[in-house]
Amino acid sequence: xxxxxxxxxxxxxxxxxxxxxxxxxxxxxxxxxxxxxxxxxxxxxxxxxxxxxxxxxxxxxxxxxxxxxxxxxxxxxxxxxxxxxxxxxxxxxxxxxxxxxxxxxxxxxxxxxxxxxxxxxxxxxxxxxxxxxxxxxxxxxxxxxxxxxxxxxxxxxxxxxxxxxxxxxxxxxxxxxxxxxxxxxxxxxxxxxxxxxxxxxxxxxxxxxxxxxxxxxxxxxxxxxxxxxxxxxxxxxxxxxxxxxxxxxxxxxxxxxxxxxxxxxxx
Amino acid sequence: xxxxxxxxxxxxxxxxxxxxxxxxxxxxxxxxxxxxxxxxxxxxxxxxxxxxxxxxxxxxxxxxxxxxxxxxxxxxxxxxxxxxxxxxxxxxxxxxxxxxxxxxxxxxxxxxxxxxxxxxxxxxxxxxxxxxxxxxxxxxxxxxxxxxxxxxxxxxxxxxxxxxxxxxxxxxxxxxxxxxxxxxxxxxxxxxxxxxxxxxxxxxxxxxxxxxxxxxxxxxxxxxxxxxxxxxxxxxx
Numbered sequence: 001x002x003x004x005x006x007x008x009x010x011x012x013x014x015x016x017x018x019x020x021x022x023x024x025x026x027x028x029x030x031x032x033x034x035x036x037x038x039x040x041x042x043x044x045x046x047x048x049x050x051x052x053x054x055x056x057x058x059x060x061x062x063x064x065x066x067x068x069x070x071x072x073x074x075x076x077x078x079x080x081x082x083x084x085x086x087x088x089x090x091x092x093x094x095x096x097x098x099x100x101x102x103x104x105x106x107x108x109x110x111x112x113x114x115x116x117x118x119x120x121x122x123x124x125x126x127x128x129x130x131x132x133x134x135x136x137x138x139x140x141x142x143x144x145x146x147x148x149x150x151x152x153x154x155x156x157x158x159x160x161x162x163x164x165x166x167x168x169x170x171x172x173x174x175x176x177x178x179x180x181x182x183x184x185x186x187x188x189x190x191x192x193x194x195x196x197x198x199x200x201x202x203x204x205x206x207x208x209x210x211x212x213x214x215x216x217x218x219x220x221x222x223x224x225x226x227x228x229x230x231x232x233x234x235x236x237x238x239x240x241x242x243x244x245x246x247x248x249x250x251x252x253x254x255x256x257x258x259x260x261x262x263x264x265x266x267x
Numbered sequence: 268x269x270x271x272x273x274x275x276x277x278x279x280x281x282x283x284x285x286x287x288x289x290x291x292x293x294x295x296x297x298x299x300x301x302x303x304x305x306x307x308x309x310x311x312x313x314x315x316x317x318x319x320x321x322x323x324x325x326x327x328x329x330x331x332x333x334x335x336x337x338x339x340x341x342x343x344x345x346x347x348x349x350x351x352x353x354x355x356x357x358x359x360x361x362x363x364x365x366x367x368x369x370x371x372x373x374x375x376x377x378x379x380x381x382x383x384x385x386x387x388x389x390x391x392x393x394x395x396x397x398x399x400x401x402x403x404x405x406x407x408x409x410x411x412x413x414x415x416x417x418x419x420x421x422x423x424x425x426x427x428x429x430x431x432x433x434x435x436x437x438x439x440x441x442x443x444x445x446x447x448x449x450x451x452x453x454x455x456x457x458x459x460x461x462x463x464x465x466x467x468x469x470x471x472x473x474x475x476x477x478x479x480x481x482x483x484x485x486x487x488x489x490x491x492x493x494x495x496x497x498x499x500x501x502x503x504x
Contacts, residue, residue, distance in 0.1 A: 071446055078430055081410075081418060083444040102416035107384045146388060226446040242448035 053222025055184030055213055056086055056097040057192060058153045058164055060177040063202050065155045065162045065232040067095050068209035070184070070217050070245070071225035073102055082225035091116055093236040094132055094156040099182040100149035100169065108150065112136050129156040129163025133173055141171035151181040157232050184216030184223040191215045202231055206240045214252070217245045292344050292392045293318055296479025297329055298428035299340035300466055301398035302440065303406030303421050307459045307490040310398040311466045312340045313428075313474070313501060315482040325482035325503065332494065333359055337372045337399035338487050339379070342426030343413070344392035351391050354382055372399035376409040376417060383415030390414050394425040399489055406489075419445075428473035428480040435469050459488065467499050474501045 031037065056069040069086035072079060086098040088105070090113040098105035115135050119127040127135075133154040140148060150169040157163070166174045166181065178196070180188040191212040200208065206229050213227040227248065229240045299312040312329035315322060330340045331352045339355070341348040358378060362370050370378070376397050383391055390413045397409040410423035422440050424432040443451035457465065466486055474481040481504070486497045 071444065075412075080412070081420075083420065083446055084418060085446065101414070103380075103384055103387070103412060103414040106380070106416050107387075148387075226444045228446055228448075239448060242444075242446045244444060244447060 053220075054086060054099045054182035055180070055188050055216035055220060055223040056099050056153065056182055057178075057180040057185070057188050057209060057212055058097065058155045059179070059192065059196065059205075059209070060162045060164050061196075061205050062199050063205070063231075063233060064157060065164055066205045066209045066229065067097060067153070067155050067232065067237075068213050068227060068229040069097055070213055070223040070227060072217075072223055074222050079224075084225070085228075087228055087230055089237065090132070090154075093126065093158070093232070094129065094154065095230055095232060095237050096136075096155075097153045097181065099151040104148045104150045104169065105152060108136065108139060108148075109152070111139070126158065128158040128160065129154060129165065130158075130160075130175075132156065133163075133165035133167050137165075137167045137171065137173035140167065140169050143169070144171045153179050153181060155232055157234055157236065162232065180212070182216075182223065184213075184220035187216040187219045188212040202233075202240075206231060210241060210243065210248070211252075214245055214248050218249070291389075292347075294343060294392070294427075295323070295345045296427045297342040298424060298426035298432065298470070298473055298477065298480045299329060299342050299394070299396045300424040300432055300436070300469060301340065301396045301408040301410075301422065302436070302457070302462045302466065303398065303408040304457060304459060304462055306400075306404060306406065307462070307488060308338075308398040308400060308406035308408065309459070309462045309466055309486060309488050310338045310340050310396065311470065311484055311486040312342065312426075313470060313480045313482065313484050314498075315480065316345060317479050320478075322482075328485055330485055330487055332487075333375060334369045334372075334399070335494075336489060337370070337375050337397065338489060338494070339395060339397050340425075341393045341395045343394045347391040348393045351382065351393055351395075355379060358382070371402050372397070372407055372409075373401055373419075375399075376407075376419070379409075379411065380415040380417045383411065383413070387414050394429075396423050396425050398487075400491070404491055424469075426480075428470075428477040431473045431476055432469045435472065436465075439465060459490065463488065463497065470499075470501060 053074045054070060058065060058067040067087055071082060071084050071086060073081040073084045088096045088098060088109045090096050090109055096109040112135060116127045116132055148169040152167050154165045154167060164176060166176060166179045195208045209229045210227050217223045224245055226242050226244050228242045230237050231240050296317040297313050297315060301310040310330060314326055316324050316327040329342055330338060332338050333355050359370055379397060395411040399407060401407045407419055408423050409417050409419050411417045422436050463486060470484040481501045483501050484499050488495045
């Protein structure tokens with residue numbers, strides 16, 4: 001017969017809820033008071049998915065505007081293209097960038113080019129960057145809520161000098177001197193903000209933009225392909241470089257050869 | 268003068284209760300491929316038309332010749348694709364009446380992009396590949412998404428077997444991107460017969476692993492001598 005005298009009496013163990021009630025209660029989550037909870041959740045998931053898989057940037061400096069972008073297009077997990085033109089040449093002195101829906105950006109920026117040309121014909125002078133960005137923003141605002149997806153920067157040089165605006169499909173339009181748009185934008189901002197100097201030369205500015213996009217493609221899966229960098233000056237835009245990011249990686253970080261081990265002599 | 272762009276709005280969908288509600292679309296499956304060379308273009312598509320797990324026919328052509336030098340291959344919802352083909356044919360006829368000549372392939376490429384975007388809010392469920400010869404006689408391939416974004420490239424595939432075929436084409440044909448500066452030669456290194464053989468191999472492989480690809484492949488070859496067709500049977504399982 002076993003001796004149970006040293007053990008606790010066999011009772012049903014109850015939760016010591018009187019001591020720390022909140023530790024033992026079932027967890028509760030706040031829920032939104034909507035009729036279609038399932039639909040709401042699906043929309044919420046869409047919201048936190050990496051939006052606008054791309055990296056584009058533009059900044060104003062002493063000599064003009066630099067615009068740079070990657071060239072990857074993704075449909076979900078599938079890379080549908082590595083050679084997308086994300087910097088769209090609206091006219092010889094205006095550039096637009098593409099982030100979000102490729103078709104939306106291509107169509108509406110081509111439409112913007114048409115309207116800018118009509119403005120020139122009607123007014124016998126080029127349209128300003130302010131005017132061009134406003135035309136686009138007003139168009140996008142009228143389609144607000146219908147599902148267009150565009151995060152674009154309009155960069156150019158007009159009578160007032162260099163101009164840079166950010167315009168998006170929510171109807172927003174903001175003038176600025178430094179923007180980066182897309183899922184890789186945070187990485188690009190890090191490099192761009194650290195290395196920026198208003199008095200940079202054109203070559204230094206181009207190299208800074210190239211590095212910023214390269215680092216974004218390194219860390220962001222939705223960005224990659226070829227880094228294109230454009231410069232916009234008084235004479236209009238000029239494409240300064242186009243480099244495959246794979247090749248850029250090895251030029252920035254060459255492979256260190258491991259020192260050869262000493263040969264073992266024959267025993 | 269105000270220019271009004273008013274893409275059509277979708278019909279309001281019936282409110283859904285638990286379970287599937289009516290959808291205006293169906294996916295008839297299939298795969299399309301195109302390869303552009305220095306003086307030729309090869310466009311191919313399988314001939315199986317499916318719905319769900321059933322095969323509707325083993326003998327349906329997804330390829331449509333729009334102009335003398337330009338051919339459209341589309342996979343997706345074949346009813347929308349037929350409507351799209353008729354739309355482009357009508358627009359091409361009007362162009363010929365107005366300009367006394369056929370549309371060039373790059374012009375047709377832009378027309379297709381705009382036609383797709385004009386139904387931005389009730390899209391054509393069509394994944395298109397346009398192939399032909401450009402104004403200089405070089406092969407060109409244009410690849411599209413469902414709402415009209417497009418890009419010229421050396422080769423492309425669209426449809427249910429796209430993810431199976433594209434890596435093989437990348438492996439065999441990938442060359443320097445056209446975005447690279449200074450520009451590097453980016454034309455396909457294959458001859459016309461090598462390209463046709465590659466297409467046959469890729470379709471045979473895709474038919475092994477994609478249930479919607481099979482039965483047969485129709486291959487259209489465009490070069491300066493005109494247009495020629497070949498067919499090859501694929502596994503029917």
